[in-house]
Amino acid sequence: xxxxxxxxxGRLSLYxxxxxxxxxEGIRNIYSHExxxxxxGTAAQVRRDLMAVGSLGSPKRGYSVRELIESIGIFLDAxxxxxxxxxxxxxxxxxxxxxxxxxxxxxxxxxxxDSDPSKVNRVIHGCRCYPVEDIERVVxxxxxxxxxxxVPAREAQATAETLVRAGVRGLLNxxxxxxxxxxxxxxxxxxxxxxxEKVAYFxxxxxxxxxxxx
Amino acid sequence: xxxxxxxxxGRLSLYxxxxxxxxxEGIRNIYSHExxxxxxGTAAQVRRDLMAVGSLGSPKRGYSVRELIESIGIFLDAxxxxxxxxxxxxxxxxxxxxxxxxxxxxxxxxxxxDSDPSKVNRVIHGCRCYPVEDIERVVxxxxxxxxxxxVPAREAQATAETLVRAGVRGLLNxxxxxxxxxxxxxxxxxxxxxxxEKVAYFxxxxxxxxxxxx
DNA sequence: TAGATTGTTAATCGATTAACAATC
DNA sequence: TAGATTGTTAATCGATTAACAATC
Numbered sequence: 433x434x435x436x437x438x439x440x441x442g443r444l445s446l447y448x449x450x451x452x453x454x455x456x457e458g459i460r461n462i463y464s465h466e467x468x469x470x471x472x473g474t475a476a477q478v479r480r481d482l483m484a485v486g487s488l489g490s491p492k493r494g495y496s497v498r499e500l501i502e503s504i505g506i507f508l509d510a511x512x513x514x515x516x517x518x519x520x521x522x523x524x525x526x527x528x529x530x531x532x533x534x535x536x537x538x539x540x541x542x543x544x545x546d547s548d549p550s551k552v553n554r555v556i557h558g559c560r561c562y563p564v565e566d567i568e569r570v571v572x573x574x575x576x577x578x579x580x581x582x583v584p585a586r587e588a589q590a591t592a593e594t595l596v597r598a599g600v601r602g603l604l605n606x607x608x609x610x611x612x613x614x615x616x617x618x619x620x621x622x623x624x625x626x627x628x629e630k631v632a633y634f635x636x637x638x639x640x641x642x643x644x645x646x
Numbered sequence: 647x648x649x650x651x652x653x654x655x656g657r658l659s660l661y662x663x664x665x666x667x668x669x670x671e672g673i674r675n676i677y678s679h680e681x682x683x684x685x686x687g688t689a690a691q692v693r694r695d696l697m698a699v700g701s702l703g704s705p706k707r708g709y710s711v712r713e714l715i716e717s718i719g720i721f722l723d724a725x726x727x728x729x730x731x732x733x734x735x736x737x738x739x740x741x742x743x744x745x746x747x748x749x750x751x752x753x754x755x756x757x758x759x760d761s762d763p764s765k766v767n768r769v770i771h772g773c774r775c776y777p778v779e780d781i782e783r784v785v786x787x788x789x790x791x792x793x794x795x796x797v798p799a800r801e802a803q804a805t806a807e808t809l810v811r812a813g814v815r816g817l818l819n820x821x822x823x824x825x826x827x828x829x830x831x832x833x834x835x836x837x838x839x840x841x842x843e844k845v846a847y848f849x850x851x852x853x854x855x856x857x858x859x860x
Numbered sequence: 861t862a863g864a865t866t867g868t869t870a871a872t873c874g875a876t877t878a879a880c881a882a883t884c
Numbered sequence: 885t886a887g888a889t890t891g892t893t894a895a896t897c898g899a900t901t902a903a904c905a906a907t908c
Binding site: 510 | 686738740753814816841846849850
Binding site for chain 4: 677678679689693694697701703704705706707708709
């Protein structure tokens with residue numbers, strides 16, 4: 433399987449969503465420059481990205497929407513679907529659970545954890561909430577490989593360590609602190625404060641600096 | 647004022663947060679390699695980033711924590727503070743309002759908008775909720791320059807256009823669609839689906855690919 | 861065929877990393 | 885002074901962009 437960079441991968445995820453919309457509209461074929469316009473990139477970049485997943489375009493008809501969705505799926509998705517855990521069922525945690533609920537059958541949140549006894553054992557957005565003491569047991573039992581961290585900053589590092597100990601190898605971190613984990617664990621940070629400060633800064637400076645996928 | 651890239655700027659935002667914590671602990675000076683370890687980067691990179699804001703380190707004592715916080719602030723913050731608007735007061739919108747509520751005096755959410763009449767005119771997390779019809783009026787009156795978009799995907803583009811018409815020059819977009827705006831408007835996308843798919847992919851591939859600020 | 865698009869290679873660009881003299 | 889750290893320049897790296905022959 434070929435190597436793709438993080439940026440490539442992000443764009444593939446975006447392309448798939450756009451392609452799904454096109455398919456729903458009954459569109460069967462698409463040229464690289466059309467997809468580029470929708471995604472906010474260049475045609476050459478789209479072609480390069482698609483090459484990475486083994487694209488099969490033709491100069492006459494461009495790419496088959498159906499085939500692209502399929503090959504991106506083979507590339508991106510786990511063969512038999514994947515279940516994620518979420519730790520921290522506060523405002524943000526619940527919003528994220530609602531966001532992902534019933535959206536992607538191949539990548540869904542299958543277990544939630546919180547230290548607050550009043551939240552434990554309830555079912556929130558269709559997902560059972562366990563006490564944090566059960567992280568290791570449930571993660572192992574469910575074979576969970578990725579987790580979302582939405583706990584307060586001061587608990588984030590300990591939470592990450594518990595998850596990694598239980599076998600998690602990918603973390604999506606919403607806590608505004610860098611996590612220290614081993615090199616075999618992939619961490620993606622979503623730092624909303626940083627994002628808003630960036631927006632405010634560049635808005636003052638007069639916009640520009642086209643951002644495609646970041 | 648010197649130019650900094652988006653990545654530079656993001657790291658500055660992170661450094662400031664780390665420095666604030668150090669200051670609270672009574673630490674007065676710090677070396678580049680110490681800050682680098684906390685932020686997950688290299689000492690050389692930290693020095694380069696700090697140079698951009700006019701750092702004044704000394705080989706003997708490193709950098710003054712107080713001075714760094716001050717010069718990053720001068721660089722990052724609007725001179726007289728800045729108010730942001732948020733459009734879409736659903737689960738995610740409310741969570742984000744809670745997240746930013748009372749946290750940063752220099753960058754706070756001052757107005758919320760929703761099309762649902764049952765939400766309009768209520769005060770949510772200390773912030774008044776207006777009908778979307780009032781966006782142009784309120785944004786102009788409050789001098790709002792940046793906005794957060796948490797509306798459903800199909801409404802995102804129209805929302806962005808309304809905001810830009812009202813004078814907004816920076817958008818933080820949580821809707822999973824690329825926004826088409828003029829080159830004088832800065833857009834930062836936070837795409838949670840893409841983020842989770844990336845984590846799942848690289849977790850399967852066996853982690854690695856150190857991410858510092860993304 | 862003619863013409864637009866594809867796959868692929870070469871040139872460009874920008875950011876990170878390495879190196880090192882200047883400094884306290 | 886000796887030694888670690890700083891500011892700054894040069895080398896490296898990787899990704900994007902431009903170019904173009906091959907294709908339908």
